[in-house]
Amino acid sequence: MIDDKALLGHWHVVGLSSDLVDEPLQVELMGEKVVLWRPNGRQDTEIQAFRDLCIHRGTALSLGKIEDGCLVCPYHGWRYDTSGQCVHIPAQGDQQNIPEKARATSYTATERYNLIWLSLDTPQHDIPNYPEFEEAGFKTITCGPYSIDAQAPRVIENFLDVSHLMWVHEGLLGVPSHAVIPEYHVHEQNNKLVTDTIRIFQPDPDGRGKVVNNDYIYSVLSPMTAHF
Numbered sequence: 506m507i508d509d510k511a512l513l514g515h516w517h518v519v520g521l522s523s524d525l526v527d528e529p530l531q532v533e534l535m536g537e538k539v540v541l542w543r544p545n546g547r548q549d550t551e552i553q554a555f556r557d558l559c560i561h562r563g564t565a566l567s568l569g570k571i572e573d574g575c576l577v578c579p580y581h582g583w584r585y586d587t588s589g590q591c592v593h594i595p596a597q598g599d600q601q602n603i604p605e606k607a608r609a610t611s612y613t614a615t616e617r618y619n620l621i622w623l624s625l626d627t628p629q630h631d632i633p634n635y636p637e638f639e640e641a642g643f644k645t646i647t648c649g650p651y652s653i654d655a656q657a658p659r660v661i662e663n664f665l666d667v668s669h670l671m672w673v674h675e676g677l678l679g680v681p682s683h684a685v686i687p688e689y690h691v692h693e694q695n696n697k698l699v700t701d702t703i704r705i706f707q708p709d710p711d712g713r714g715k716v717v718n719n720d721y722i723y724s725v726l727s728p729m730t731a732h733f
């Protein structure tokens with residue numbers, strides 16, 4: 506696992522809520538494989554998250570199944586409850602003698618904005634706030650997820666980088682003849698970083714063929730979560 510204290514206590518999006526229904530689901534965050542599961546299937550609003558590793562012989566728990574509110578390992582049938590504790594070892598029959606250390610490593614997962622958020626440590630921050638999600642006049646359109654062969658900080662860096670628009674997206678989001686970026690500053694506001702308004706000349710930003718001067722305001726809500 507990537508042991509970066511600046512990231513471990515943050516919430517990170519690892520999937521769509523609709524990805525997780527009746528079967529356990531493996532996701533990977535910062536090099537850590539995690540199994541997500543809903544103890545009572547698709548109607549369950551409480552998501553459990555464990556390291557995707559059975560403490561017995563190291564099988565991926567995501568290959569198992571959910572039964573009676575427990576996650577069942579596919580190899581020897583050990584059952585883990587929502588606390589991560591192993592509560593049943595089939596090979597022991599009626600003489601269940603389960604050691605305390607027979608437990609899965611638990612993480613914290615929750616849902617918001619139809620997304621699954623995961624934290625690999627005790628969350629030190631709130632889930633990033635997107636007030637538009639519940640605001641009248643706004644409509645939520647889910648795009649992706651997209652698989653990108655890049656580290657997450659590079660993706661955020663690219664998202665915030667206005668000076669590439671006129672080169673990489675020439676003719677749509679910018680043109681080289683308007684490459685100069687007006688001076689702007691970044692401010693700290695309510696635990697987020699927010700830019701001044703940045704005006705960008707754009708020949709056809711949304712496919713209507715209309716030239717506009719768009720005003721961009723970017724915010725960074727957490728190290729890997731941005732908004733504009």
Ligand code: FES
Binds near residue numbers: 563582
């Ligand atoms: Fe999971 Fe044996 S490896 S029960």
